[in-house]
Amino acid sequence: xxxxxxxxxxxxxxxxxxxxxxxxxxxxxxxxxxxxxxxxxxxxxxxxxxxxxxxxxxxxxxxxxxxxxxxxxxxxxxxxxxxxxxxxxxxxxxxxxxxxxxxxxxxxxxxxxxxxxxxxxxxxxxxxxxxxxxxxxxxxxxxxxxxxxxxxxxxxxxxxxxxxxxxxxxxxxxxxxxxxxxxxxxxxxxxxxxxxxxxxxxxxxxxxxxxxxxxxxxxxxxxxxxxxxxxxxxxxxxxxxxxxxxxxxxxxxxxxxxxxxxxxxxxxxxxxxxxxxxxxxxxxxxxxxxxxxxxxxxxxxxxxxxxxxxxxxxxxxxxxxxxxxxxxxxxxxxxxxxxxxxxxxxxxxxxxxxxxxxxxxxxxxxxxxxxxxxxxxxxxxxxxxxxxxxxxxxxxxxxxxxxxxxxxxxxxxxxxxxxxxxxxxxxxxxxxxxxxxxxxxxxxxxxxxxxxxxxxxxxxxxxxxxxxxxxxxxxxxxxxxxxxxxxxxxxxxxxx
Amino acid sequence: xxxxxxxxxxxxxxxxxxxxxxxxxxxxxxxxxxxxxxxxxxxxxxxxxxxxxxxxxxxxxxxxxxxxxxxxxxxxxxxxxxxxxxxxxxxxxxxxxxxxxxxxxxxxxxxxxxxxxxxxxxxxxxxxxxxxxxxxxxxxxxxxxxxxxxxxx
Ligand SMILES: [Fe+2]
Numbered sequence: 030x031x032x033x034x035x036x037x038x039x040x041x042x043x044x045x046x047x048x049x050x051x052x053x054x055x056x057x058x059x060x061x062x063x064x065x066x067x068x069x070x071x072x073x074x075x076x077x078x079x080x081x082x083x084x085x086x087x088x089x090x091x092x093x094x095x096x097x098x099x100x101x102x103x104x105x106x107x108x109x110x111x112x113x114x115x116x117x118x119x120x121x122x123x124x125x126x127x128x129x130x131x132x133x134x135x136x137x138x139x140x141x142x143x144x145x146x147x148x149x150x151x152x153x154x155x156x157x158x159x160x161x162x163x164x165x166x167x168x169x170x171x172x173x174x175x176x177x178x179x180x181x182x183x184x185x186x187x188x189x190x191x192x193x194x195x196x197x198x199x200x201x202x203x204x205x206x207x208x209x210x211x212x213x214x215x216x217x218x219x220x221x222x223x224x225x226x227x228x229x230x231x232x233x234x235x236x237x238x239x240x241x242x243x244x245x246x247x248x249x250x251x252x253x254x255x256x257x258x259x260x261x262x263x264x265x266x267x268x269x270x271x272x273x274x275x276x277x278x279x280x281x282x283x284x285x286x287x288x289x290x291x292x293x294x295x296x297x298x299x300x301x302x303x304x305x306x307x308x309x310x311x312x313x314x315x316x317x318x319x320x321x322x323x324x325x326x327x328x329x330x331x332x333x334x335x336x337x338x339x340x341x342x343x344x345x346x347x348x349x350x351x352x353x354x355x356x357x358x359x360x361x362x363x364x365x366x367x368x369x370x371x372x373x374x375x376x377x378x379x380x381x382x383x384x385x386x387x388x389x390x391x392x393x394x395x396x397x398x399x400x401x402x403x404x405x406x407x408x409x410x411x412x413x414x415x416x417x418x419x420x421x422x423x424x425x426x427x428x429x430x431x432x433x434x435x436x437x438x439x440x441x442x443x444x445x446x447x448x449x450x451x452x453x454x455x456x457x458x459x460x461x462x463x464x465x466x467x468x469x470x471x472x473x474x475x476x477x478x479x480x481x482x483x484x485x486x487x488x489x490x491x492x493x494x495x496x497x498x499x500x501x502x503x504x505x506x507x508x509x510x511x512x513x514x515x516x517x518x519x520x521x522x523x524x525x
Numbered sequence: 526x527x528x529x530x531x532x533x534x535x536x537x538x539x540x541x542x543x544x545x546x547x548x549x550x551x552x553x554x555x556x557x558x559x560x561x562x563x564x565x566x567x568x569x570x571x572x573x574x575x576x577x578x579x580x581x582x583x584x585x586x587x588x589x590x591x592x593x594x595x596x597x598x599x600x601x602x603x604x605x606x607x608x609x610x611x612x613x614x615x616x617x618x619x620x621x622x623x624x625x626x627x628x629x630x631x632x633x634x635x636x637x638x639x640x641x642x643x644x645x646x647x648x649x650x651x652x653x654x655x656x657x658x659x660x661x662x663x664x665x666x667x668x669x670x671x672x673x674x675x676x677x678x
Pocket of ligand 1: 340518
């Protein structure tokens with residue numbers, strides 16, 4: 030993302046932009062947490078945007094229901110967990126230091142470990158007892174300078190299990206190397222010397238062959254990375270693209286890497302946070318750029334109606350070059366700005382719609398709405414880059430009825446059939462991850478694992494659903510004795 | 526190693542004005558005007574490898590820009606390295622600095638053009654989402670003047 034025009038502009042100090050513009054004021058308004066504190070007192074749902082507690086260790090959690098036979102492994106999750114410090118609060122939901130969950134499931138027991146992602150940024154700020162560095166959403170003073178994006182890397186968005194290891198992901202800088210057992214951090218991953226400190230996005234895609242693709246964007250630069258399953262870099266290539274500001278996710282087929290630029294451009298000043306420079310441009314189509322996944326070269330371009338997309342489900346490409354994929358599509362091109370709301374004590378009003386896209390080799394694209402008010406689409410990972418039928422997402426059971434997701438949806442892209450696990454009005458439902466059953470048969474033969482916050486009880490729970498029949502409700506619910514803030518993404522690693 | 530073409534440009538700027546802090550030709554031509562020395566103390570130099578490169582910018586109110594005036598360099602001294610610009614006319618200046626640790630005369634960058642060698646700015650200005658504004662780096666010279674810069678790596 031263009032937290033992120035960042036050092037492209039800083040690089041200007043190395044020269045060609047020899048002249049600099051004379052003086053411009055840089056607005057830095059420290060924020061009091063008073064407003065949200067007042068809102069928080071009267072609205073228990075806002076526990077979803079509190080700070081996470083520090084280290085948590087629970088060896089044996091209370092299990093309501095019964096763990097399914099054959100489910101064993103570790104469910105990791107990540108999300109922003111330090112929204113405020115010493116009386117100052119970030120202005121954007123995406124800015125807080127990553128808080129990592131490790132739910133170890135097996136032999137009838139579940140253990141939990143919670144740790145903040147120990148980035149250099151977090152360590153310095155915790156030692157100082159206050160925010161020190163600029164934030165992408167602005168609003169906090171820059172007490173210290175930075176020498177590159179990793180100086181403000183919060184590793185708060187996702188995780189990537191690599192053979193024998195675990196990476197914590199942000200999108201403006203490097204991956205953070207984590208111990209898969211202790212969650213301790215041991216520095217940033219160096220993919221190759223010439224990509225040190227470069228953006229590595231938070232939605233890598235694992236292909237049907239186990240190789241890993243990712244993108245990284247900053248300003249007009251788009252990097253495409255291809256990694257081996259152990260995380261070693263195979264190839265990388267930097268392309269020039271319009272400065273869309275933030276390309277959060279992309280798609281992978283068995284042939285291609287598909288990058289879609291939302292209808293945004295970097296236009297404003299980034300002096301108080303790079304998100305401030307990202308402007309919605311409903312007058313611009315979304316741009317589709319298709320790159321050969323082996324050579325990493327551009328092979329095709331197309332357009333889609335204007336809009337904004339954070340997340341895609343999965344893509345498939347047939348022999349005729351027809352691309353078929355699903356996305357969580359928003360007609361609000363300022364969706365990035367809408368995610369400031371939680372820091373003001375409100376729930377975001379921007380919503381997105383599950384949408385099936387068919388993009389023929391030649392001719393107009395077809396967009397078919399599937400379900401309103403969903404986010405965090407996930408699929409059976411065994412169907413990644415292949416043709417998929419089902420997508421699972423956090424959803425509002427009745428669009429517009431609730432402030433946050435209250436259900437998990439199973440959407441059948443072939444028949445249009447929909448099934449819901451309705452959690453009820455006491456719950457704020459988060460992403461649910463598909464875990465295939467070992468030796469299972471059929472695309473939906475597996476479980477859905479995801480957290481949800483019960484705001485009435487002020488407790489977070491891990492839920493396990495049967496993906497074949499989510500409407501039956503959780504097979505098991507594993508309770509923490511406390512709430513955790515709402516997070517972003519999780520990954521499941523099967524046990525031995 | 527990726528190097529921006531921009532960085533070779535910097536080198537041209539840095540050395541076109543001579544290896545040491547001489548007054549720029551333009552400045553010395555106005556013989557009557559008094560001239561001053563600007564001393565720059567660069568703190569936080571992490572090694573004695575290579576050189577500290579400093580580029581002086583001078584505000585030009587008629588164009589609203591601050592073009593580079595000259596560049597100087599000094600062998601890096603771990604901790605603090607001092608440099609000075611002499612023969613300067615009164616005016617508003619700023620200095621951009623980088624630590625050329627590998628002595629190749631260029632600011633090493635990654636594939637995104639981001640610096641991989643340490644840098645600093647006059648008036649202890651700091652980088653945020655880009656280099657500081659001129660105002661943050663500004664040093665007004667109307668007598669012999671000192672400023673400092675803090676390296677970020
Ligand atoms: Fe995401």
